[in-house]
Amino acid sequence: MPMPRGFEKPYAAFLFDMDGTILNSIRAAERVWSDWARRHGLDVATFLPKMHGSRGIDTITRLNLPGVDPEHESKLVTEAEIADVSDVVAIPGAATFLSSLPPDRWAIVTSSPLRLAHRRLEAAGLPVPRFMVTAEDVKVGKPDPQCYILGAERLGVSTQDCLVFEDVAAGITAGEAAGADVMVITATHHHKMETQHPTLSTYDEISVRISPDHRMLIVPNRG
Structure with a gap:
């Protein structure tokens, strides 16, 4: 064979x-991104599968949220992820x-x-x-x-x-x-x-x- x-x-x-x-790093990443999604009024369960494998800035840009700066928000997410490496x-x-x-x-x-x-x-x-x-x-x-x-x-x-x-x-x-x-x-x-x-x-x-x-x-x- x-x-x-x-x-x-x-x-x-x-x-x-x-x-x-x-x-x-799934648990750590999903904790951070869940918090971010809730702050922006997103449905967490629907959102989370869409964020894996992509750059944070690309994930946020695709959402096209009014008044949201993808570059700024992705930097905030990155800092939160750096601070949380539990379960990695x-x-x-x-x-x-x-x-x-x-x-x-x-x-x-x-x-x-x-x-x-x-x-x-x-x-x-x-x-x-x-x-x-x-x-x-x-x-x-x-x-x-x-x-x-x-x-x-x-x-x-x-x-x-x-x-x-x-x-x-x-x-x-x-x-x-x-x-x-x-x-x-x-x-x-x-x-x-x-x-x-x-x-x-x-x-x-x-x-x-x-x-x-x-x-x-x-x-x-x-x-």
């Missing part, structure tokens, strides 16, 4: 989304898997601002990578592919030679549009996601094999 895409070929680099992909934890196996990768062959590509990304990585006990793309680095956030294209450029590789690790639709679309292969991390999913891409529930399921020319091949761990 052939291995699914993401397993059958070696890659020059890996590009990781952060929230929901290598760490779980690493996805199982993520720390070990990341530490097994050559430091010049992977990057984090996140919709979070840089200060928040550093804060959450620290809270989750995960390494700050040599290369990152954060909210400030792009003019348009996910699902636009700009962020993943920039991540590949910073690593000096083609997006076609990258494997993107993502967890939500906006990021998956960004990875696809960039021309990369995609691996979907389902650790924080409450419902099964229909996807054409290979999926992982934890990083304990995989290891990486590094070839003499420094290319990386995902190999499944056998139970």
Whole structure:
């Protein structure tokens, strides 16, 4: 039986989304965004599913709320998120898997601002990578592919030679549009996601094999 895409070929680099992909920040993020939504008269249950995976400024801009400055409001949300990192934890196996990768062959590509990304990585006990793309680095956030294209450029590789690790639709679309292969991390999913891409529930399921020319091949761990 052939291995699914993401397993059958070696890659020059890996590009990781952060929230929901290598760490779980859902409880903290939803606390902050719920407070924000209530202050602006929004229905929290309807709003929350729409904020995951996107930059805060893009989320607020899409709402088109009268009298609301998306840039100002997104900064307020970011400060609140930096202050609340309770319950932020690493996805199982993520720390070990990341530490097994050559430091010049992977990057984090996140919709979070840089200060928040550093804060959450620290809270989750995960390494700050040599290369990152954060909210400030792009003019348009996910699902636009700009962020993943920039991540590949910073690593000096083609997006076609990258494997993107993502967890939500906006990021998956960004990875696809960039021309990369995609691996979907389902650790924080409450419902099964229909996807054409290979999926992982934890990083304990995989290891990486590094070839003499420094290319990386995902190999499944056998139970």
